[in-house]
Amino acid sequence: MKLIGASVIITCDERFTIIKDGGILFDDENIIKIGKFDELKKSELQEVRFYHSCVITPALINSHIHFEFSKNYSTLQYGSFEKWLDSVMQNRDTLMQDSASYIKNAIKETLYSGVGCVGAISSNGFDLELLSKSALKVVLFNEIMGSNKDFFNKIKDNFEARLEKSKSLESSTFKAAIALHSPYSLDIELAQYAIKKAQDSKMPISTHFLESKEELTWLENNDGYFRGFFRDFFKNENAKPCYSKESFLELFKGCQTLFVHCLHLDDNDWNNISKLTADIVSCPRSNRLLNNKYFDLSKANDYNFPFIIATDGKSSNYSLNMLDEARCVLFAYENYDINNLAKEIILAMTKNPAKRLGFNNGVLESSKASDFAIFYIKDIDKTIQIELNFILHAREVQDLYINGKRIDIENN
Secondary structure (H helix, E strand, C coil): CEEEEEEEEECCCCCCCEEEEEEEEECCCEEEEEEEHHHHCCCCCCEEEEEEEEEEEECEEEEEECHHHCCCCCCCCCCCHHHHHHHHHHHHHHHHCCCHHHHHHHHHHHHHCCEEEEEEEECCCCCHHHHHHCCCEEEEEEEECECCHHHHHHHHHHHHHHHHHHHHCCECCEEEEEEECCCCCECHHHHHHHHHHHHHHCCCEEEEECCCHHHHHHHHHCCCHHHHHHHHHHCCCCCCCCCCHHHHHHCCCCCEEEEEECCCCCHHHHHHHHCCEEEEEECHHHHHHHHCCCCCHHHHHHCCCCCCECCCCCCCCCCCCHHHHHHHHHHHCCCCCHHHHHHHHHHHCCHHHHHHHCCCCCCCCCCCECCEEEEECCCHHHCCCHHHHHHHHCCCEEEEEECCEECCHHHC
16 A cells, blocks of 8 residues: 655545645555544555645546647637638648657647646547557547548448457556447438447447537538538538537437537427437637637536536647646636636536546545645645635646556657
8 A cells, every 4th residue: 555645635525625734545556544644644554745735636537638639839829719620621631640659749738737637539530549558547438520421341341440450459547438429510411320339338428519600600511611611622512511509419319428518509409409318528728729618517517417627638728737727617617706716627627527538536535546646836825715726726746646656758
């Protein structure tokens, strides 16, 4: 058994218990006991360490991240969804070339921000082996997209190969899953095919949904930006939506689903999603850069959706640091009490996303995985606003433990 302690432990349990001068007794799999450091020190221990002026939290969870686009720095255009997607189409091949070193750096950046678990969206499989060998706990969502029936067999073969490769690499820290890109980019035949795969193997699904007003206009009116998009990039003058909003959501009955973005839901959409086994993931900085809009947290509360935040990828963000994302949220929602919001933000990157990814982590309590992050925050033991000061001042982990082992991030 090992024991670590710190000036403050934020457990993220049901009561959001905070323990001052707390300790965590653990082994290589699970937390054995949590309480006051001095009391736990009486146990027979292999290793003991106390972190002064530090906060221990569950290792953070980034439930929606695209590592493959980590080469982007200032190539893609922001400010509107149309400009951004056009620039992706024009620069996609260049950004995918020689991406391995950028993906490796992105994994390090993720670990340094205290993240121990990710939901990674993999479009091409370029990140697959790198993530399987990393220290991160990973749910790899193999993505499928395509609307041209002439290429369906090729798309299925490519998707099948990536999915089988990821399944062959499964371990206690690496799981295969499936992602449907979006209702504007995926034919219903391919969607049904992929969903059947997920259901047969009991895998979770991720999908982008109503990220932009352009997508909404396309699904509701068969018009707008996407008419020109399919004409200009795919030479398809007769493109039309494959779904209504309702028929797309209908596909996910019986699935465990993460819907991502959901910026343009009406009451009917909220109601339909609430009837599914689903959560919604918000990517605030990405949403601001591409759509000048934030997720409707008030509506999410009305429908009892847990708040979940993620970074998205560097195609639509300037960093993959979850702590930067947390600070964005703190300032984006000006109508919320800042101290209560700080608490919700911490849960949005620990306990709330943990259930859907299924690694038994996200909370510091007995029998949970021994995954935790330690952050130095000057004078944290003197403040009465612990959650707020954590969000404001946490920059980089002092140490990160995954499955009870201290991670050497620099050499990961």
